[in-house]
Amino acid sequence: xxxxxxxxxxxxxxxxxxxxxxxxxxxxxxxxxxxxxxxxxxxxxxxxxxxxxxxxxxxxxxxxxxxxxxxxxxxxxxxxxxxxxxxxxxxxxxxxxxxxxxxxxxxxxxxxxxxxxxxxxxxx
Amino acid sequence: xxxxxxxxxxxxxxxxxxxxxxxxxxxxxxxxxxxxxxxxxxxxxxxxxxxxxxxxxxxxxxxxxxxxxxxxxxxxxxxxxxxxxxxxxxxxxxxxxxxxxxxxxxxxxxxxxxxxxxxxxxxxxxxxxxxxxxxxxxxxxxxxxxxxxxxxxxxxxxxxxxxxxxxxxxxxxxxxxxxxxxxxxxxxxxxxxxxxxxxxxxxxxxxxxxxxxxxxxxxxxxxxxxxxxxxxxxxxxxxxxxxxxxxxxxxxxxxxxxxxxxxxxxxxxxxxxxxxxxxxxxxxxxxxxxxxxxxxxxxxxxxxxxxxxxxxxxxxxxxxxxxxxxxxxxxxxxxxxxxxxxxxxxxxxxxxxxxxxxxxxxxxxxxxxxxxxxxxxxxxxxxxxxx
Amino acid sequence: xxxxxxxxxxxxxxxxxxxxxxxxxxxxxxxxxxxxxxxxxxxxxxxxxxxxxxxxxxxxxxxxxxxxxxxxxxxxxxxxxxxxxxxxxxxxxxxxxxxxxxxxxxxxxxxxxxxxxxxxxxxxxxxxxxxxxxxxxxxxxxxxxxxxxxxxxxxxxxxxxxxxxxxxxxxxxxxxxxxxxxxxxxxxxxxxxxxxxxxxxxxxxxxxxxxxxxxxxxxxxxxxxxxxxxxxxxxxxxxxxxxxxxxxxxxxxxxxxxxxxxxxxxxxxxxxxxxxxxxxxxxxxxxxxxxxxxxxxxxxxxxxxxxxxxxxxxxxxxxxxxxxxxxxxxxxxxxxxxxxxxxxxxxxxxxxxxxxxxxxxxxxxxxxxxxxxxxxxxxxxxxxxxx
Ligand SMILES: Cc1ncc(COP(=O)(O)O)c(C=O)c1O
Ligand SMILES: Cc1ncc(COP(=O)(O)O)c(C=O)c1O
Ligand code: FES
Ligand code: FES
Numbered sequence: 001x002x003x004x005x006x007x008x009x010x011x012x013x014x015x016x017x018x019x020x021x022x023x024x025x026x027x028x029x030x031x032x033x034x035x036x037x038x039x040x041x042x043x044x045x046x047x048x049x050x051x052x053x054x055x056x057x058x059x060x061x062x063x064x065x066x067x068x069x070x071x072x073x074x075x076x077x078x079x080x081x082x083x084x085x086x087x088x089x090x091x092x093x094x095x096x097x098x099x100x101x102x103x104x105x106x107x108x109x110x111x112x113x114x115x116x117x118x119x120x121x122x123x124x
Numbered sequence: 125x126x127x128x129x130x131x132x133x134x135x136x137x138x139x140x141x142x143x144x145x146x147x148x149x150x151x152x153x154x155x156x157x158x159x160x161x162x163x164x165x166x167x168x169x170x171x172x173x174x175x176x177x178x179x180x181x182x183x184x185x186x187x188x189x190x191x192x193x194x195x196x197x198x199x200x201x202x203x204x205x206x207x208x209x210x211x212x213x214x215x216x217x218x219x220x221x222x223x224x225x226x227x228x229x230x231x232x233x234x235x236x237x238x239x240x241x242x243x244x245x246x247x248x249x250x251x252x253x254x255x256x257x258x259x260x261x262x263x264x265x266x267x268x269x270x271x272x273x274x275x276x277x278x279x280x281x282x283x284x285x286x287x288x289x290x291x292x293x294x295x296x297x298x299x300x301x302x303x304x305x306x307x308x309x310x311x312x313x314x315x316x317x318x319x320x321x322x323x324x325x326x327x328x329x330x331x332x333x334x335x336x337x338x339x340x341x342x343x344x345x346x347x348x349x350x351x352x353x354x355x356x357x358x359x360x361x362x363x364x365x366x367x368x369x370x371x372x373x374x375x376x377x378x379x380x381x382x383x384x385x386x387x388x389x390x391x392x393x394x395x396x397x398x399x400x401x402x403x404x405x406x407x408x409x410x411x412x413x414x415x416x417x418x419x420x421x422x423x424x425x426x427x428x429x430x431x432x433x434x435x436x437x438x439x440x441x442x443x444x445x446x447x448x449x450x451x452x453x454x455x456x457x458x459x460x461x462x463x464x465x466x467x468x469x470x471x472x473x474x475x476x477x478x479x480x481x482x483x484x485x486x487x488x489x490x491x492x493x494x495x496x497x498x499x500x501x502x503x504x505x506x507x508x509x510x511x
Numbered sequence: 512x513x514x515x516x517x518x519x520x521x522x523x524x525x526x527x528x529x530x531x532x533x534x535x536x537x538x539x540x541x542x543x544x545x546x547x548x549x550x551x552x553x554x555x556x557x558x559x560x561x562x563x564x565x566x567x568x569x570x571x572x573x574x575x576x577x578x579x580x581x582x583x584x585x586x587x588x589x590x591x592x593x594x595x596x597x598x599x600x601x602x603x604x605x606x607x608x609x610x611x612x613x614x615x616x617x618x619x620x621x622x623x624x625x626x627x628x629x630x631x632x633x634x635x636x637x638x639x640x641x642x643x644x645x646x647x648x649x650x651x652x653x654x655x656x657x658x659x660x661x662x663x664x665x666x667x668x669x670x671x672x673x674x675x676x677x678x679x680x681x682x683x684x685x686x687x688x689x690x691x692x693x694x695x696x697x698x699x700x701x702x703x704x705x706x707x708x709x710x711x712x713x714x715x716x717x718x719x720x721x722x723x724x725x726x727x728x729x730x731x732x733x734x735x736x737x738x739x740x741x742x743x744x745x746x747x748x749x750x751x752x753x754x755x756x757x758x759x760x761x762x763x764x765x766x767x768x769x770x771x772x773x774x775x776x777x778x779x780x781x782x783x784x785x786x787x788x789x790x791x792x793x794x795x796x797x798x799x800x801x802x803x804x805x806x807x808x809x810x811x812x813x814x815x816x817x818x819x820x821x822x823x824x825x826x827x828x829x830x831x832x833x834x835x836x837x838x839x840x841x842x843x844x845x846x847x848x849x850x851x852x853x854x855x856x857x858x859x860x861x862x863x864x865x866x867x868x869x870x871x872x873x874x875x876x877x878x879x880x881x882x883x884x885x886x887x888x889x890x891x892x893x894x895x896x897x898x
Pocket of ligand 2: 586
């Protein structure tokens with residue numbers, strides 16, 4: 001049902017964890033529908049220097065979280081905002097149709113974290 | 125890779141002795157039991173012998189046994205048949221919140237066709253209360269349908285008591301015994317039921333064959349299939365002789381081995397439960413602590429989600445399920461666990477381990493060795509606040 | 512005793528290669544295709560491969576293939592689903608007088624639920640006329656259901672022409688291809704059909720498994736079974752994996768061997784027809800002289816009755832049938848023969864010989880040796896005036 005890439009990211013997820021003094025944190029999803037994704041960012045010179053995630057969810061949720069962190073690492077914030085849920089799913093060689101829902105969270109969580117960072121910058 | 129199959133509530137392997145019978149009836153005794161000739165008569169004889177075996181296994185008369193294509197068809201046929209034929213007497217149906225979708229969706233469909241439906245709640249163990257049933261019956265009630273044992277968490281309902289009540293009130297009573305048959309005693313008189321559903325592939329018979337028991341004289345009629353006069357006008361379509369013969373043999377074996385096998389499995393089940401509890405922690409065993417199937421463990425692991433556990437177990441060769449196999453692919457967690465008052469996020473973290481005849485203590489121990497690091501890894505990834 | 516099976520239209524033996532596949536999917540690859548784990552995925556893969564094989568055999572897309580429990584279910588599901596969903600567009604259904612009861616009784620049941628039903632007559636060869644169909648269509652017509660080839664006398668209907676007409680008029684068109692599949696070309700595009708029924712046990716797959724083809728976009732919905740989300744919500748109930756795999760393989764074999772086998776069987780068929788005609792006399796071959804199935808002979812022996820012939824043949828080891836196996840046990844002669852204008856007493860004297868893959872010229876010759884004295888003996892007993 002899942003592609004090899006999905007299984008690889010599920011089995012060996014990249015960038016799992018928290019960043020204690022994160023510059024931006026984004027969380028999407030809710031426990032009712034079975035998935036929560038939380039992304040932590042460390043930003044330097046408008047670039048994503050470090051990124052970590054924590055996810056409650058199915059195989060697809062974990063794999064997309066892992067993939068989005070890999071894709072975003074090192075990108076400028078504007079570049080990172082260009083990442084879409086679809087691109088994440090494609091990078092994983094696709095997801096089963098009934099799982100497109102989860103893939104719709106990873107990029108959203110990243111964007112939420114970037115917004116959180118920018119919001120803090122503004123108010124600072 | 126070591127493979128452990130812990131998903132017998134989803135489906136079972138066919139017993140090799142049963143599969144061999146099936147093979148013989150496909151290649152040698154292949155006649156249509158409706159046919160007059162030698163090939164047909166051989167098939168007819170085998171079908172009627174199978175009917176007798178099934179009848180004996182549930183304490184029924186062979187004439188009360190109808191062969192169907194499976195549990196879903198039996199449930200639909202039972203409920204639709206009673207509702208349609210008794211429409212002039214009343215339009216109220218009582219069921220429970222923890223039924224299989226084959227019952228629940230059939231009743232709900234009737235709800236859209238002018239029937240009033242009462243869906244009874246359950247307690248935290250998933251139990252229906254007999255008092256609730258009594259309070260729900262009105263003079264418009266034509267059918268009560270409550271399952272014998274639940275497929276997701278294994279709770280056994282007080283069917284005999286509900287049946288007694290239904291009989292006193294003159295209301296027809298159907299039970300879905302798909303999960304209970306072969307595991308706990310299923311006797312139509314002891315249970316006071318008028319209709320009862322069974323599915324072959326849950327007790328080492330093949331998929332695609334089931335049984336509907338209908339008590340003699342019950343106000344029920346076949347209303348789903350129109351066609352030939354098979355099964356004494358109660359199920360049109362060429363009889364699935366190989367499936368029927370296989371189900372008959374499997375029913376006989378199930379009845380003969382039930383007690384011993386249930387005792388053996390409940391030891392394994394309890395070893396699983398205790399092992400999970402002591403080695404993992406932050407878990408919730410779901411279903412009734414005593415009134416439960418001997419072969420089923422249902423447990424919620426806090427802070428993590430079911431599918432990721434299943435995938436991880438699968439990579440270690442262990443086959444389990446989360447809730448009902450039928451509902452995978454849906455975003456909603458199990459309606460059964462929610463009905464028991466289990467919060468959404470915990471319900472998402474449920475898995476079901478259902479044991480069967482080839483499972484051993486070594487299988488249980490393998491699971492207990494493999495599972496703790498899986499849970500640990502997933503919990504380390506979880507963003508939920510952990511106590 | 513020498514045994515000759517001439518009742519392949521009632522049911523066929525399962526091809527040993529198919530039965531072996533079935534055995535393997537009962538005992539080894541036994542998972543529930545809905546399950547996520549290894550066992551489930553293996554089963555899912557096999558189900559989808561079978562779906563592709565069936566689709567290829569009838570020129571359809573795999574998404575258009577739904578697995579059912581047999582021909583009767585396919586017919587019921589097709590007709591009930593179209594009627595229910597299109598009720599708001601119209602309430603008129605057209606069928607023919609020679610349909611199988613799975614179609615005829617389903618349509619008649621709808622007739623009692625507010626549908627208007629036109630049952631088209633047939634000519635003396637059992638043929639429906641395209642003009643009659645055209646004349647019957649009204650702006651209330653939502654479904655035309657006419658079988659591809661008849662199970663009792665083998666006449667092949669002008670399905671492609673009727674389908675073309677139905678499409679022009681925007682009316683959905685279903686055909687029961689239970690008897691034609693594997694014997695004559697069955698291609699859903701060439702036939703212009705929207706829905707088509709197949710039953711496994713008529714082409715060396717097991718009993719209890721069938722197919723309903725539904726064209727993409729056709730205004731049809733599953734309305735018979737409520738339950739799980741299997742078959743993309745189009746057929747609830749655990750998928751009969753072994754049956755599905757077996758049907759897939761049998762469909763592949765049927766498509767591959769069809770042409771050659773049809774040629775071989777029609778030689779045997781014609782040898783039978785000529786032999787009966789020349790050795791017995793006072794017989795009436797029923798069905799269309801050319802537009803007929805390659806494997807079926809239907810013949811009325813004047814002055815005598817079908818069952819007594821069948822019993823006599825059976826005593827010589829030959830299995831045949833009179834009319835449809837489904838209707839035996841009924842006192843009325845075949846509705847099909849009556850619809851063709853054959854008088855009652857002659858219709859009572861009909862037998863059907865349906866050939867299959869293991870039949871040989873020697874079988875035919877054996878029949879031709881055994882049959883004349885049987886007819887002679889029974890005619891000697893008959894009180895009817897003989898010409
Ligand atoms: C309690 C219960 N009822 C009904 C069914 C449906 O049976 P089947 O899938 O054989 O149609 C199942 C299993 O899927 C079940 O567990
Ligand atoms: C033309 C036709 N339609 C439908 C059926 C019903 O198929 P089944 O008996 O597999 O349900 C049959 C055979 O019995 C048939 O010959
Ligand atoms: S976690 Fe919601 S479906 Fe993947
Ligand atoms: S001849 Fe015996 S049933 Fe009519």
